[in-house]
Amino acid sequence: MYRGLNEFQLKEKSNELRSAILEMLCEAGSGHSGGSLSSIDILNVLYNNVLRHDPKNPSWSERDRFILSKGHVCPALYAVLADCGYFDKKELLTLRKFGSMLQGHPDMHKTPGIEVSSGSLGQGLSVSVGIALAAKINGDKIRTYCLTGDGEMQEGQIWEALMAAGHYKLDNLCGIVDKNELQIDGEVKDVMDIDPLTDKIKAFKWNTIEINGNDVIQIEKAFREAAEYKGKPTMIIARTIKGKGVSFMENVCGWHGVAPNKEQLKSALAELNTGRREKDQC
């Protein structure tokens, strides 16, 4: 599937997806709003304009792989997968409920399109390294993408995986750090500083690209550059705004693991300029 959306369409799509995320979180009554909104532009560009994938055949062997290492922002991934047609959008409103295909953290056996179960931070990059290594051994032309959080970079295993990917020169691997600068206890730099992140990752023998991770054009350009770069894996350090798109959520760390109530949802949807959806809510 390749939609090849233009800038305007991508922005529209991001708005739609943000609305879907907030609606499902409100219905669920719990979940991670801030990181879902900071990373949705990345997922939007990835699934519509970058990944080789087939929603009608999720296990297609030649698909590119996307690993969501920061599993808690699965509402963003679920919104994108539903929009691509992996499952019915109606499922989104079952998020986190008993019997739902949409678990609180990703379950590969319940949700079509999820490559691996995740939720315990720090593990997805190693899994991605394993996929990329196996692809090299097999001679498969697939690419592997992995999204981590900036707080997640505090996990030691991430640096083991960075070391291995650099060591094996995995240029079929592209990581993205959703660098929204906030985690549960406060600002990343205060909780446990990870900077200078780009220099550190470079030192682990990676190609690095810094972008505004909420700018769809910069995101798409970075993915293209990463695909063309040979001899090293690429890490896109995407500076983002936690809670992006909803003024009362933006840069507020209290919105990390909290869902909007009905009033907050109404006001958020209004801001996202989705009049039709707002009417549906009323």
Added chain:
Amino acid sequence: MLNVELHTNLNNPEMLPTRDGYGEGLTAAAGENNDIVALGADISSSTRVNWFSEKFPDRFISIGIAEQNQMGIAAGMALMGKIPFVTNYGVFLSGRAWDQIRTTVCYSNLNVKLGGAHGGISVGPDGATHQALEEIAIMRCLPNMTVLVPADSIETRKATMAAASIHGPVYIRFGREKIPVITDEGTPYKIGRAYCCREGKDVAIIACGSMVYESLAAAKKLGEMGISAAVINNHTVKPIDEASIVEAAKKTGAVVTVEEHQVMGGMGSAVLEVLAQKCPVPVKMVGVMDRFGQSGEPDILMKEYGLCSDDIVSAVKEVLQMKDAQG
């Protein structure tokens, strides 16, 4: 039922380390299946993974000293259809990477095989840090996990090859020291099927790993005292062979479990979980009693920690008293 005397020369047994069986099994399985890959962690020769890497250099991936990453990379390779064998010392393999095994491997039910070397106190001089005594407990509590504790080198080879042939995560425990070879090519081996290697009517000794030999030696001594002890090689701790365990308990009315592992949560506990619910009989457990190990020669440690045939004989006598008291 094979004649145990044909398979057990108790006085002068051939001695081989079970790690050799692992290296042979891994290499043999890899010869039959090109999807098998091995991930090394800087200890390839002591875990016998070097036997694989010498034969299949393109399918050996060096990870360095990084157990968590080793497990995650294996998971990724399994997602791509590979059958990764992750080998490491059992302590670090099971403990350092436990959350990776739980969340990424077992929850996803990935086809990753774990080779846990240096199992048990018989690791010896390296001391407590390197003596795996808890891994059976922390592996068997994980959904989707299969746990194998083969009794000798030949059985370890069979277990390793069998692990490669089934889907899903498997933990194989093996040791460093040479131990008696008590099975041969013809001895039946099937994952999930305990093997009765000696019949008896007074008590059933249910053992795994290196302790199967000690149990056979104990049974022989008991026989000389007029006590008829069955010995069951319970090589698959999970999924446990409920039917064989219940049958042995019904037949004998008393059970002794024997393992080179903490008694809390290990093979014996797994047996007791079955017996308590399906056939409660008097039980004694032989194993490490809530202690860490220490440096020392293996035979001295086995004695100090109560893991010798004489300790099993004592446990049998005690359990028979309990059985008699119950009338």
